[in-house]
Amino acid sequence: MKMAILGAGQIAHKMAATITKMKTVEAYAVAARDEKRAQDFRAQYGFTKAYGSYEEMLSDEEVDLVYIATPHSHHYAHIKMCLEHHKHVLCEKSFTVNARQAREVLQMAEEKGLLLTEAIWTRYMPSRKMVNDIIDSGVIGTVTSLTGNLGYFLGNVTRMVEPSLAGGALLDVGVYMVNFAMMVFGNKISKVSSSAVMSEKGVDYTDSITMVFENGEMAVMHSSMLGALNRRANIFGDKGYIEITNVNNIEKIKVFDENYKEVAAYTPPVQITGYEYEVEACRRAIKAGNTQCSEMPHEETIRVLEIMDDMRRSWGYEIPGENL
Known part of the structure; x- marks a missing residue:
């Protein structure tokens, strides 16, 4: 399975350190908004390709699975972008900023027959x-x-x-x-x-x-x-x-x-880092033609976000733009 990482921040480095040691996964591509940052990342871990834009990487037909490693606020848009390019997705937690966003992208993945799951590692360990x-x-x-x-x-x-x-x-x-x-x-x-x-x-x-x-x-x-x-x-x-x-x-x-x-x-x-279990779960699910991982079903992702939505609402914490 050829895996790509969208984003080159701290958590992306941990995922790269994981998949480069896995026998079932190829560390294929990385994309960052800064091409030099992506190239440095590629050289550090031995990825095959580096891209200076997310869209360019997602247009690469060789990519099987995309790991989204950007801030929470960007997950919703980046998940949609990946699905629109017909890519399977493993998205870092928190999956989206609220349950409404999660429902939308999970339905989109189901309609397209693509795997979409939340990378909350404790569920897979x-x-x-x-x-x-x-x-x-x-x-x-x-x-x-x-x-x-x-x-x-x-x-x-x-x-x-x-x-x-x-x-x-x-x-x-x-x-x-x-x-x-x-x-x-x-x-x-x-x-x-x-x-x-x-x-x-x-x-x-x-x-x-x-x-x-x-x-x-x-x-x-x-x-x-x-x-x-x-x-x-x-x-x-x-x-x-x-x-x-x-x-x-x-x-x-x-x-x-x-x-x-x-x-x-x-x-x-x-373990390697602990991230290998979620990656392997994705590989198995994709091979089986599933749109979700049994370790973290879509309904559980939504339920957790509903609970957190209610908590934030009671605190008066609304994330800018979350209700647009």
């Missing part, structure tokens, strides 16, 4: 199944609640602080928390409440998110762009609990009984 298998085994009994936090100091990153670039903690790190809760408890949600500390420019710096599910489970989560949170998560049952180190890329899973005694520990398999 083997660690996801490991956690769910532990829960399903019954070792911690009936699961009743979970907690989690994720945050980094990103206050000096332009795309994070500007409303016009869909900045803020929610669409960058909070989205992982919402997905984590849904991977554990499903998508039947009865109530979501949240609060946020907002910047002077109007983006959310720090968020508190509580989700209550129809069967009574509760998820209490914290996300921030103001500091390095410990990235821990815990899942609680009536017979014990699970401790997770690094909820954003699980490094270790420990299981404790009701007497707080550690009874098991697990480590996910060695």
Whole structure:
């Protein structure tokens, strides 16, 4: 599968470092608005081609899959551009800035018979199944609640602080928390409440998110762009609990009984970067003629965005141009 990267920023470098080590993928092309930047990127990773415009790269008939690595605010337009050039798409999270945009492009992909999926890596990793298998085994009994936090100091990153670039903690790190809760408890949600500390420019710096599910489970989560949170998560049952180190890329899973005694520990398999799982899922889906990946169905992408839309609405945070 010949893969192309649209955008040459920081996250594009991580994807390039991943696919250049994969046997099933060819690091074929990269495009940036600055041709020199694209050429430097191509030389650094050994891509076959570099383009100084996105349209030119998308006109290359050799491209099978495009990874969109631009800021959140640009995803909607860039997804449409890729689909109009009949390209399969893996788009970085947050997929779009709101659910309305997501519905439109997902319908467009379905009509064209093209794969379109969200690159939220935690949905594709083997660690996801490991956690769910532990829960399903019954070792911690009936699961009743979970907690989690994720945050980094990103206050000096332009795309994070500007409303016009869909900045803020929610669409960058909070989205992982919402997905984590849904991977554990499903998508039947009865109530979501949240609060946020907002910047002077109007983006959310720090968020508190509580989700209550129809069967009574509760998820209490914290996300921030103001500091390095410990990235821990815990899942609680009536017979014990699970401790997770690094909820954003699980490094270790420990299981404790009701007497707080550690009874098991697990480590996910060695990986390239963790991005390889979403790429491989796309390759399998394209080969099978599917328009979505089972690991991240379209309905889940929309549901997560609906939840985040409601949260932002309650905070009074409207991203410029999102309702045009």
